[in-house]
Amino acid sequence: xRAAWKSPVLWVGLLFAFLLLDMxxxxxxxxxxxxxxxxxxxxxxxxxxxxxxxxxxxxxxxGAATVVxxxxxxxxxxxxxxxxxxxxxxxxxxxxxxxxxAVLALAVPALGFGPRPTMMALFLYGLLPIVENSxxxxxxxxxxxxxxxxxxxxxxxxALRDVELPLAAPVILAGVRVSVTIGIGTATIxxxxxxxTFGTPIFDGLAGNKLPYVIQGAMLxxxxxxxxxxxxxxxxxxxxxxG
Amino acid sequence: xxxxxxxxxxxxxxxxxxxxxxxxxxxxxxxxxxxxxGPSGCGKSTTLRxxxxxxxxxSGAIRVGGEDVLLAxxxxxxxxxxxxxxxxxxxxxxxxxxxxxxxxxxxGWPREQIDARVGELLTLLRLDPAIYRGKxxxxxxxxxQQRVGVxxxxxxxxxxxxxxxxxxxxxPITRDALQVEIARIHRETGKTIIFVTHDIExxxxxxxxxxxxxxxxxxxLGTPIxxxxxxxxxxxxxxxxxxxxxxxxxxxxxxxxxxxxxxSADGKPISQHATLAEALGTMTEQRRDRLxxxxxxxRVVGVITLADLVR
Numbered sequence: 001x002r003a004a005w006k007s008p009v010l011w012v013g014l015l016f017a018f019l020l021l022d023m024x025x026x027x028x029x030x031x032x033x034x035x036x037x038x039x040x041x042x043x044x045x046x047x048x049x050x051x052x053x054x055x056x057x058x059x060x061x062x063g064a065a066t067v068v069x070x071x072x073x074x075x076x077x078x079x080x081x082x083x084x085x086x087x088x089x090x091x092x093x094x095x096x097x098x099x100x101x102a103v104l105a106l107a108v109p110a111l112g113f114g115p116r117p118t119m120m121a122l123f124l125y126g127l128l129p130i131v132e133n134s135x136x137x138x139x140x141x142x143x144x145x146x147x148x149x150x151x152x153x154x155x156x157x158x159a160l161r162d163v164e165l166p167l168a169a170p171v172i173l174a175g176v177r178v179s180v181t182i183g184i185g186t187a188t189i190x191x192x193x194x195x196x197t198f199g200t201p202i203f204d205g206l207a208g209n210k211l212p213y214v215i216q217g218a219m220l221x222x223x224x225x226x227x228x229x230x231x232x233x234x235x236x237x238x239x240x241x242x243g
Numbered sequence: 244x245x246x247x248x249x250x251x252x253x254x255x256x257x258x259x260x261x262x263x264x265x266x267x268x269x270x271x272x273x274x275x276x277x278x279x280x281g282p283s284g285c286g287k288s289t290t291l292r293x294x295x296x297x298x299x300x301x302s303g304a305i306r307v308g309g310e311d312v313l314l315a316x317x318x319x320x321x322x323x324x325x326x327x328x329x330x331x332x333x334x335x336x337x338x339x340x341x342x343x344x345x346x347x348x349x350x351g352w353p354r355e356q357i358d359a360r361v362g363e364l365l366t367l368l369r370l371d372p373a374i375y376r377g378k379x380x381x382x383x384x385x386x387x388q389q390r391v392g393v394x395x396x397x398x399x400x401x402x403x404x405x406x407x408x409x410x411x412x413x414x415p416i417t418r419d420a421l422q423v424e425i426a427r428i429h430r431e432t433g434k435t436i437i438f439v440t441h442d443i444e445x446x447x448x449x450x451x452x453x454x455x456x457x458x459x460x461x462x463x464l465g466t467p468i469x470x471x472x473x474x475x476x477x478x479x480x481x482x483x484x485x486x487x488x489x490x491x492x493x494x495x496x497x498x499x500x501x502x503x504x505x506x507s508a509d510g511k512p513i514s515q516h517a518t519l520a521e522a523l524g525t526m527t528e529q530r531r532d533r534l535x536x537x538x539x540x541x542r543v544v545g546v547i548t549l550a551d552l553v554r
Binding site: 142144145147148149150151152153154155158163166167241 | 297317319320321322328331332333334336392395405
């Protein structure tokens with residue numbers, strides 16, 4: 001085990017927390033680099049507020065994508081659902097190829113401005129990696145292990161819960177990791193339709209020609225995505241079966 | 244007449260119109276070590292898997308311990324039948340102890356009883372519980388994994404053990420050792436064993452009764468000696484191999500059948516359960532024409548000579 005202080009999670013986490021809570025410390029830097037912009041630090045909302053709102057948006061969308069994605073994968077890998085496999089794959093692929101901005105444009109008339117269309121777009125966009133990895137993970141369970149599980153007298157549900165899902169977990173989690181990381185970055189476009197995210201300073205900065213705001217929002221969203229990715233990678237190592 | 248432990252009556256099975264098991268009837272008495280032997284595609288594995296309903300049969304009936312297998316839910320049936328497969332099928336994310344405990348846990352045994360049983364089984368399979376109980380399957384050799392597979396199948400003390408080419412994927416030396424072990428476990432536990440293989444030598448070594456299958460039908464049923472001495476058809480004769488019948492006979496007869504009781508000789512004793520082929524090998528190796536014979540406990544009970552082998 002590495003010493004804790006060498007862990008990138010710690011350093012990225014500290015940097016993220018510092019910028020989140022006390023961006024003000026960088027004010028002289030921004031004053032020097034962009035003399036014309038006042039105020040130097042984005043102040044329409046606190047960065048902490050943006051963080052909670054951004055986090056909630058991604059958590060709800062990715063949480064739903066994870067539950068639905070795994071459920072779909074389980075369904076199409078059962079004998080009864082195998083006919084739907086291609087359909088589910090195509091549907092998930094369409095969700096991914098459809099640009100989130102287009103989903104937003106279509107969802108706003110139905111769901112109104114704010115976080116709801118953003119959640120919708122993130123959910124659809126995040127579904128594919130989870131569905132695909134979950135199917136691959138479940139199908140990757142060796143045939144001999146499945147045969148043994150049913151031959152020992154495990155019921156289908158017991159075989160799924162105790163054997164298939166635990167063995168598929170690392171591959172499923174890799175899909176969740178990709179999905180969540182992409183989701184954190186993509187959520188910023190929600191600010192175009194009024195959701196509060198780290199995209200808010202970016203859009204404000206672009207609209208008002210205030211480059212420091214763009215930099216502040218971009219730094220925070222990048223660190224947020226990297227930190228989450230590192231933490232999920234660590235979780236995957238803990239959950240991996242031995243060998 | 245005593246009810247057979249496994250009774251297969253006029254069972255047929257077809258996949259997409261291709262018949263794999265064709266009106267097969269086979270009664271296996273309690274305590275038998277029955278080997279289903281045949282070339283690939285003869286229906287032996289399918290027959291085995293129909294007994295615990297991993298494969299559904301189209302017609303006929305199968306009874307285990309007098310009870311129709313279709314009456315109970317398949318999970319309940321499988322929990323009272325041991326099952327061993329070729330590539331062990333151990334659950335890679337569970338420790339050896341938990342793997343062996345699979346069926347007892349499904350049956351809801353109390354924790355202490357399960358722990359005691361796991362220790363007992365590891366010892367039976369000659370794996371030290373203190374070392375092996377906490378290991379993961381990938382830390383074991385192929386032969387050790389296969390032993391654990393057998394222990395797992397025996398865990399809930401089933402009357403019947405189904406083994407589907409259990410030793411086909413291990414190296415020849417390990418396979419020999421495992422064959423000796425399974426024959427010993429059969430003698431010690433008195434389980435009824437159905438064992439699928441395509442390897443005639445393996446069948447002759449372990450079986451008390453051999454069922455040779457050809458295209459889903461029973462080609463011949465008999466003891467190993469019957470099969471080698473009186474093959475009923477060209478198929479059986481071809482399958483057991485026309486070459487080396489004499490050597491095959493040596494490998495199906497046991498030292499105990501030919502020894503002279505009460506006499507004794509010098510040298511390292513050979514077990515009375517060893518085959519005549521093994522006795523011949525030992526004599527050649529030690530350059531002796533007389534060997535002392537020991538019983539299961541290692542006591543010298545007689546002598547076997549070179550002349551006794553060809554008598």
